Amino acid sequence: MAQKDDAPSGGGAGGKVADEVKKGAEEIRQAAGAAGEDIADDLRQLREDIARLSETVSAIAASRGSAAASAVSDSMRAVKDNVFATAADACSAGADIAGSARQHAASFAGDVEDTVRRNPLGAILTSLGVGILIGLMTRSR
Template sequence: MAQPNAQDDFAKLSADLSTLRSDVAKLTETLAAIAKSEGGAAADAITGRLRYGAARAEAAASGLAEEGYAALQDAKARAQALGGDLGATIERNPYGSVLAALGVGFLFGLLSRGR
């Protein structure tokens, strides 16, 4: 049986270490590539969700703006109708309208006075 030579053992150990280093480097590269691709997929998914949420928010805001505009137009029409009715009432009964205005002014004066 041959005696193991220390230099041969050291050479084999060095070769094994070199192989191990290259394997670890390849594994690191593979893991980095996997993390990058998975991170990219996650970023794409998040971006898609954000775009979807922004589109829904924009649609909701547009709908609310349209509803608000319709309510404004309705209020405007009602105010014009009320103004027309009030004008007609004043024309039919001018003295009563003046007395009613004086009464309302008197009540506001009483309410706004300090104690």
């Protein structure tokens, strides 16, 4: 009897594997999105802290004299600019990593689903082998 390619992905062990892979890919996407949001929140907090520090140092320096205040204020501006540039680079790198993780997860899920559709018996046997291996590894000694 010939297999249908348009069978629902939830049917049989191959469909379960594909569903689990899709769930895993979605969890990776969500984790990457959450990581990007966490980085953005951390950057916002860092900017606020640097701004408060700059104001405090400027106030202290102003009370010590205008020449010292100017030098310290310029130094703080340079430090603040460097910190902001580094933080922006880190945020950009985090966003790039998150985007790359999303792409790889989607590609991996598609590849596994294609493999399961082409070779359902192999997918079932692989799943069985992985299950046995996990069972052996977690068995109490």
